[in-house]
Each structure stands twice: as C-alpha cells, then as structure tokens.
Amino acid sequence: MMEYDDQLRLQAYLDGELPESEARRFGEQLERDPEAAALLEELRRTGECLAGFEEGVKLPETREFYWSKIQREIQRREADAAPAASAEASGLAWLRRWLLPATGVAFVALIGLLAFRGTRAASPGVVEVTQSDSGAFTYHDYSAGATLVWLSFPAEGEIGEPEDLSTLE
Amino acid sequence: MRAAQRGDMAAFEELVARHRDKIYARAYSMMRNEEEAIDLSQEAWVKGWQRLQQFQGESSFGTWMTRIVINLCLDQLRKHKRQRTESIEEMDEESGGVERQMPVVTVNPTAGLERGELRQRIDRALGQLSYEHRTVLVLHEFEELEYKEIAKVMGCSIGTVMSRLFYARRKMAALLADLKNESGK
Numbered sequence: 001m002m003e004y005d006d007q008l009r010l011q012a013y014l015d016g017e018l019p020e021s022e023a024r025r026f027g028e029q030l031e032r033d034p035e036a037a038a039l040l041e042e043l044r045r046t047g048e049c050l051a052g053f054e055e056g057v058k059l060p061e062t063r064e065f066y067w068s069k070i071q072r073e074i075q076r077r078e079a080d081a082a083p084a085a086s087a088e089a090s091g092l093a094w095l096r097r098w099l100l101p102a103t104g105v106a107f108v109a110l111i112g113l114l115a116f117r118g119t120r121a122a123s124p125g126v127v128e129v130t131q132s133d134s135g136a137f138t139y140h141d142y143s144a145g146a147t148l149v150w151l152s153f154p155a156e157g158e159i160g161e162p163e164d165l166s167t168l169e
Numbered sequence: 170m171r172a173a174q175r176g177d178m179a180a181f182e183e184l185v186a187r188h189r190d191k192i193y194a195r196a197y198s199m200m201r202n203e204e205e206a207i208d209l210s211q212e213a214w215v216k217g218w219q220r221l222q223q224f225q226g227e228s229s230f231g232t233w234m235t236r237i238v239i240n241l242c243l244d245q246l247r248k249h250k251r252q253r254t255e256s257i258e259e260m261d262e263e264s265g266g267v268e269r270q271m272p273v274v275t276v277n278p279t280a281g282l283e284r285g286e287l288r289q290r291i292d293r294a295l296g297q298l299s300y301e302h303r304t305v306l307v308l309h310e311f312e313e314l315e316y317k318e319i320a321k322v323m324g325c326s327i328g329t330v331m332s333r334l335f336y337a338r339r340k341m342a343a344l345l346a347d348l349k350n351e352s353g354k
Contacts, residue, residue, distance in 0.1 A: 008331045011338070015309070017316055038273045045274075046342045049291060050310045056288045057194035059210070060203060066189060067182050070214045074178075077215065 002036060010036055014043050170230060174221050181221070185214055188231050192238050198307045199242040201296045209245060213238035235312065243322065246300045274342040294344035302337035309334055 002010070012018045013026045030036050059066060140147045172180035192213055196206035217234050224233055282290070295303055301323075308314045308322060319330045 008335055011331065011335050012316075015316070035273075042274050042342050043338050046338045046345075047310055049287065049345065050306070050341070053288060053291050054191070054194040054198055054311055056284065057190070057197055059189050059193040059207070061207065063186050063189070066207075066211070067185055070185060070211050070218075071178065071182070073211065073215050074218050077219070 002033075002039070006036070007039065010040055011043060014040060014047075170224075170226075174224070181218055184230065188234055189214075191231055192234055195235055195307070195311065196238050196242055198295065198311060199239070199246065199300075199304055201303070205245065209241045210238055213241055216241070239308070239312065239322070243304065246304065250300065271339050271343055274346045290345055291341075294341050297344055298337055298340060302333050302340065305330055305333040306337040306341070 009018065009026065010030075013023055013030075016023075018026060030040060138147055138149050170180075170184070173184055189210070193206055193210040196209045196213070197203065200206045200209065213234060216237055220237075224230065228236075295306075298306065304323065305319055308319045309316075314322070316327045316330045316334075319334075320327045323330070
C-alpha cells in the first residue's frame with residue numbers, strides 16, 4: 001500500500017501542484033505502479049463528476065421577489081446610515097460656524113500679543129525712565145490758580161552724550 | 170457596471186439577475202441549506218452594492234461577487250463550528266485519516282446516470298462531508314483555487330489543505346459508489 005505522503009503527492013501531481021521536475025519523475029513512476037495509477041484515476045473521475053454540478057443549481061425564487069428583498073435591505077441600511085452621516089455633517093457645519101471664526105479671533109489675539117511683547121522687548125527702559133526718572137515736578141498755587149511744571153533736561157539718570165551735557169552747563 | 174457604480178440601482182438589478190444563480194449555487198454548495206444559501210447570497214449582493222466603488226475590474230464581476238459570498242459562507246460556517254463539538258469525521262482526519270485505508274473505487278460510479286440524477290447524488294454526498302472537507306473541495310473544484318490560496322482563505326496550512334482535499338475526494342468517490350449500489354439493489 002502506498003504511503004500517505006505518496007498519496008498526497010499523487011494528488012498534488014493530479015492538481016498540477018508539483019514542481020515540473022518532480023512531476024516528470026512522478027509521472028514515470030506511475031507507469032510502473034498500478035496501485036498509484038488506479039488511485040489517480042479515482043481522484044480524476046471524482047473531479048470530473050463534480051464539474052458542472054453548480055451549473056445545475058438554480059435559485060429557487062423569482063427574479064422580482066429575490067431583488068425586492070435585496071433592494072429593501074439596501075434601502076434600509078442606507079436609511080440607517082443617513083442619520084449618522086447627517087450627524088457627521090452637522091458636526092462639520094458646527095465646526096465651520098464656530099470653531100473656524102474662533103480660531104481666527106484667537107489668531108488675531110495672538111498676533112496682537114506677540115506684537116505688544118515685541119514692542120516692549122525693543123524698548124524696555126523708555127517708558128519707565130519717562131515716568132519715574134524724568135525729573136519733572138509740579139507746583140500748584142491754588143490762590144493764583146496756576147500750575148508750574150519744572151523739567152530738568154537732560155533728565156536725571158538719562159544717558160546723554162558728553163558734549164550735550166557740557167553745552168547745558 | 171459603470172452605471173451601477175454611479176449609483177444606478179436598475180443597472181445593479183441587471184447584474185444581480187445575470188449572476189444570481191452562480192452566487193446562490195456557491196453559497197448552497199458550501200452551506201448545504203437552501204434558506205441559509207438564499208440569505209447569504211442576498212447579503213453578498215447588499216455588500217456588493219456597498220463596495221461597488223472598490224471593484225476595479227482586476228477579475229470578472231462574477232468572480233468578485235463569488236469571493237464575497239465565499240467569505241460570508243466561511244464566516245457563517247465558523248459560527249456553526251463554534252456551536253458544535255467536533256465530529257467523528259474530523260477526529261479521523263486529525264488522527265491520520267481513514268481515507269488512506271479506503272479501497273480504490275475502480276468503476277465509474279456515475280456512469281450512465283442522467284444529469285439530474287447525478288446532481289442529486291453529488292448533492293447528497295456533499296451533504297455527508299464535514300464543512301472543512303466540503304469547503305476545501307468546493308474552493309478547489311468549483312472556485313479552482315490553488316492549495317496556497319485555499320490555505321490563506323481558510324487560515325490553515327497547505328499540508329492541511331492537501332489532507333482535507335484528499336479525504337474529501339476519496340470520501341466522495343466512496344459515497345457515490347455506495348449510492349449507486351443502493352440504487353441498484
């Protein structure tokens with residue numbers, strides 16, 4: 001009796017699944033082995049019996065009835081999918097309506113903030129010197145209804161060029 | 170096809186009419202149950218409609234649809250499999266197989282039969298195979314897949330495909346011969 005592996009190899013030979021060189025060698029062996037040849041014939045005949053089997057199988061429903069069920073199911077699923085698609089679309093609409101303008105506003109605010117900080121960074125001491133170290137003071141005479149303002153120039157703490165200072169002296 | 174892909178349902182209905190027998194037949198070969206085969210073939214058409222944009226024409230439309238119904242049947246058969254215990258047949262296969270011991274059927278068991286009668290016999294014989302054996306046989310004989318393609322579809326090794334196919338063929342030969350003997354009595 002053939003070994004099981006040889007039986008499977010015989011089947012692979014029949015199905016064209018053996019490499020060409022092995023198939024040729026196997027074909028030569030078959031000519032000398034009647035048992036293998038008989039098994040090969042059985043396998044081949046079984047395949048031939050099955051050929052065409054499905055061609056005779058017919059759908060046991062009319063075209064109209066079969067299609068009506070398919071069509072109904074397609075429509076039902078599309079209807080089920082519609083609210084989900086609608087929710088998704090409304091989400092996108094919300095995004096377009098609110099999020100995009102909000103993003104624009106945030107962007108403008110950010111630009112403004114950066115510009116302001118940039119200005120401060122460019123002249124860090126001017127404002128402070130002007131306000132706290134200007135050397136200006138006022139005298140208000142209520143009886144005369146007059147206000148005098150003294151300004152020292154250059155202001156104390158202000159860095160001036162040496163020649164300017166000498167000129168003032 | 171183009172019209173159906175553009176959403177023309179009447180065009181799709183024409184495709185269904187043209188291929189419905191083939192798709193149903195494949196489902197029936199695998200499921201061996203008329204009602205399930207109708208349900209699964211219908212489901213295949215619904216999925217076909219939903220995925221129609223993905224069809225690029227690498228294979229024929231009929232082949233593309235057949236693959237959809239095969240996958241649906243395999244999913245369904247796996248569900249059935251989980252719901253039942255292993256059959257004796259499957260245990261035989263796992264333990265080395267009884268098919269190697271079967272005597273070779275030397276006469277043509279279907280010789281002289283009418284086409285309708287032959288179909289009935291094959292139908293009954295297919296019904297006596299386990300779903301694993303039947304599926305391998307259907308994928309090889311009807312779908313004409315190679316061993317490696319069957320292994321991929323069924324999630325098993327090529328060696329398992331070979332042994333299942335061998336068992337299925339030998340069992341079919343024996344069953345068809347028995348059926349002929351029974352009818353001859």
